[in-house]
Amino acid sequence: MVDSKRRAWLFRAAQYLLGALTLAWVLGQVEWERTVSLFASVSIETTVALIAVSGVGLLVALAMWHVLLDRIEDTRFRAAIDTGLIVLFVNHLLPSRLSGRAVAPFVVHHRTGMAYSGAVGVSGVHTGLYALLYGFVAFLGLVLSVGQLPLGLALVLVLSTALYAAAGTVVLLTGINLSAVERIAGGIEIIARRVPIVGDRLAALAKKLPEFSAASADTFRTLLRDPVAIVSYTAGFVVAQLIVPGLRVWLIFESLGVSLEPALFLPLYLVMAYSVTLLPLTPGGVGVTEATATAVFIALGVPSTAIVTAIFVDRLLGSYLPALVGWYPSLKMDLSKLVESPSQE
Numbered sequence: 001m002v003d004s005k006r007r008a009w010l011f012r013a014a015q016y017l018l019g020a021l022t023l024a025w026v027l028g029q030v031e032w033e034r035t036v037s038l039f040a041s042v043s044i045e046t047t048v049a050l051i052a053v054s055g056v057g058l059l060v061a062l063a064m065w066h067v068l069l070d071r072i073e074d075t076r077f078r079a080a081i082d083t084g085l086i087v088l089f090v091n092h093l094l095p096s097r098l099s100g101r102a103v104a105p106f107v108v109h110h111r112t113g114m115a116y117s118g119a120v121g122v123s124g125v126h127t128g129l130y131a132l133l134y135g136f137v138a139f140l141g142l143v144l145s146v147g148q149l150p151l152g153l154a155l156v157l158v159l160s161t162a163l164y165a166a167a168g169t170v171v172l173l174t175g176i177n178l179s180a181v182e183r184i185a186g187g188i189e190i191i192a193r194r195v196p197i198v199g200d201r202l203a204a205l206a207k208k209l210p211e212f213s214a215a216s217a218d219t220f221r222t223l224l225r226d227p228v229a230i231v232s233y234t235a236g237f238v239v240a241q242l243i244v245p246g247l248r249v250w251l252i253f254e255s256l257g258v259s260l261e262p263a264l265f266l267p268l269y270l271v272m273a274y275s276v277t278l279l280p281l282t283p284g285g286v287g288v289t290e291a292t293a294t295a296v297f298i299a300l301g302v303p304s305t306a307i308v309t310a311i312f313v314d315r316l317l318g319s320y321l322p323a324l325v326g327w328y329p330s331l332k333m334d335l336s337k338l339v340e341s342p343s344q345e
Helices: 003-030 032-043 044-072 077-092 098-102 104-112 116-144 149-177 176-191 198-223 227-256 264-277 289-298 304-325 335-339
Strands: none
Touching: 032 104, 032 116, 044 116, 044 198, 044 227, 044 304, 077 176, 077 304, 104 116, 116 149, 116 227, 116 264, 116 335, 149 198, 149 264, 149 289, 198 335, 227 264, 227 289, 264 289
């Protein structure tokens, strides 16, 4: 009993230490002196507008989780908020946006109590739809900027856009056809049984794969056939990923006396420029995203001083601060749950 309590205490202490270290890392990504000076240089009205717009954007982005979760099981909005914030936080600890989404099923299960099979389905649909929509919008941005970008930069953006489209397609098609796992589960079970020490446990898990994967595939199909879920999610994406970032950067441009014509293309250019966050280059795309976006808008004719400021503020309010907020709910996660099998529901 004492050893068990001691292990639990040590695990919890390690968890908080890890939380403190990751918080310090995220905090270190923000240039706080520059942030203060930038906000001090704009009008109070612009600052209030930036904060208000960003708040709306974050709530809508979190509501995108709730839309999908609630179509499968009644889900409190608070649980959806925690899920979305934790995923945002993890996205800034590991390279590529897919990092946080890879642990999303565990987060969904822990924060909502949804079965792992359902959590995998919801997380997969969220990831697949997001990637497809992002890739489509980034492609539109590429089409609109043809002939204006340097060849090397254009090739990088084509690659990242193609990866988004491919990732979304693969995730959704795989999810719909998860039941095909039944055909290979027997072979996995035989191989797993030969593994020393843990072979029997692995074989037992393999035996449960068909039932588990079939349930996940059902969740995929249920959501993808639900027009309310798809339309609501898409509307949320348009607001959170197009309208809000576009408004933020437009407000900064206005305060600096800079314009980009036509202004309606601004959100499309932003999505295109930010698409490099999918490439596993730096944790959360920090640095690379800002540099790429700056290069894109300079090529489009925006003064470097203006776009550097605008991109910094947009990333700060739309990415870094929400990820920072996600640190707190991440502490509520029992990391030991990540190593439990799906059968332990």
